[in-house]
Amino acid sequence: MTTTERPGVAELLGALGTVRDPELDEPITSLGFVAACTVTPDGRARVRLRLPTYFCAPNFAFLMVADAYDAVAATGAASVEVVLVDHFAAEQINAGVAARAGFAGSFPGEAAGELDRLRADFLRKAVLAGTDAVCRPLLAAGTTPAELLAMTLRDPPPSAGLDRLRRRRAELGLPAYPGSALLIDPVTGSRVEEGAVPRHLGKARLTRAGIEANTGICRGMLRHRYPDAGEGEEP
Secondary structure, eight states, X not given: OOTTOOOOHHHHHHHHTTOEETXXXXXXXXXXXXXXXXXXXXXXXXXXXXXXXXXXXXXXXXXXXXXXXXXXXXXXXXXXXXXXXXXXXXXXXXXXXXXXXXXXXXSTTTOOSOSHHHHHHHHHHHHHHHHHHHHHHHHHTTOOHHHHHHOBTTSSOOOHHHHHHHHHHHHTTOOOSTTSBSSBOTTTOOBOOGGGHHHHHHHHHHHHHHHHHHHHHHHXXXXXXXXXXXXXXXX
């Protein structure tokens, strides 16, 4: 895109599709969190975000609004406005993101610090869930836990789940090249020890089940709150 070109709505929605709910590890576009997305002829972008409940955790909400702002700004829009609506902390979040104040600066006297640790914790959960998505079909096809332990990321069949697992590991700074061990500790990045494989796979399965259950609950609550609105539409 040249300096004279400005993004359209499709480009903005594409950028917003890279922003994920940190807890659910799903794009805010597919979750229905984008209430409206517009761009003027001279390139001024405006995005409205909504969440399943009025009391969604402000730290999660802040991450999504801030990430959405960064994603839209990267498209080359002439100006960017990203606002959260229908949320008890919307005023503080919107003002803080617009001022680039960070989470602590947006909630002075309330926030203990920035949200890097929280983001990393959710990425580790995403790595565990991704491990289950890759390994469970292999186990169902007869692969033994010992064989999984010997596998690298180049060994499972290509899949969207495998690509997603590699991306989440890379985001955490964990080994994500094809020769990396498939089963790793999401905190240290070291290969899982032989005796710990069943427990690791069990934790991965429970983590994925929990994320999927929460995703279903959030989708249902959003549909109940905004029954007539679709992606990118005004509620």
